[in-house]
Amino acid sequence: MSMAAQPLPRVTLREGAADALRQAVLTGQLAPGAAVVEATLARALGISRAPLREAIRALLEEGLLVQSRAWGGVSVAPLDATVARELYTLRTTLEIFAFETAWDRRDAAFRAALGARHAELLAAIDARDDTATIATELALHGLVYEAAGHGLLLQAWRAIRGRLTLYWAAHHQAHGRPGPRRDAHDDYLRHALGHDLDAMRIELRDHMQRGLATVLHFIEDRKEHTA
Template sequence: MTSFIEPLAQESTPSIIADKLRQAISHGELKPGAQLGEADLARKLGVSRGPLREGMQRLTQEGLLVSIRNRGLFVIDMTPDDVRDMYLAREAIERAAARRIADGDHEAAGKELLAIVEQMAAAEGDPAAVSELDIAFHERLVQLAGSPRLSRMHATSITETRMCIHALAETYTLSEARIGEHKALAEAIAAGDYLLADDLLMAHMDDAITRLTNR
């Protein structure tokens, strides 16, 4: 397993530290509910506690960490209500991205997304690889909108999505329709059919919520 908690290769900054911790959370190295110890993290990252505290504060503001009085700082737990709320935010961001793409070079965007779908199909049988490509598809979808603000907002919800997938991998990977859902969405985007893409996105998000909350 790749470790994201390791000495930094460049000058330490709160932003770099926050990114390292965000990756560790999203890939399950720092698990939901885990307590963060300053001394241990500072040692593993090779940084002083000042920048570390600033980096952790950024993740607290993003909602990925929570401070509990007289206990310390913890990675959030994703309850079913949290999952639903997170997907509500993701849905809003990705629908906005799809609308922006439809007004631009939607054919090229669709081809890029279809290329990721092809990788997903080739990786079928490797649930971890398919899950990462699933995430890559949605990250690229938002990037293709060319909106830095949408991408920034999307980054936190994608981290939370990864947390859910790692914590509930068996439930999440049961669906056999995942690749087909992504293919249909990419084709709708390539065709510039925003209304269809919008409907497919909402259905896709609803399906993910059902799988991750088992409801």
């Protein structure tokens, strides 16, 4: 339950604590379902409860922590098949909308960035670096949201991204390394650079379908294991 206490190099302690907490959740240092106690964590981080409290609130908004009732303690969000399904169905809708919005704005910079982020993803996969694999895959998908130039959409994507990371991280930690296949984004890239928006929509639905299936399979396996 005690997480390693490192230096908090951020500007405000709230942000530093939020980052540290996020990392602890995503690395599994704080396992899904585990209780989060303010005083304990505050002491571990070497800060007072006030800024940690605000950090906890932020993580609650991001969906990485959950709180049942008012005085009930908060805990790390458990993995749930329903939430996973919601995550992928909503994400499909949002990402299609992102492509529709960004479609006519795709310029040389966009194409270059897409290639660069894909290269980073491949490098992370080759390096067998799970954390980097997750980060780079999210960065790859995040590009469209940025290119859409739509603040609210970007915010919605961030809200989804956090939870998504939680599921992927748990997945990677469980099996040794069933990350995305090296060629998993070839079609995505081809269509994203192409001229057929409808084909992109179909590819997105298909891509999400596959991703959801993987996550659901993992959750079921895990449930049996725990039971």
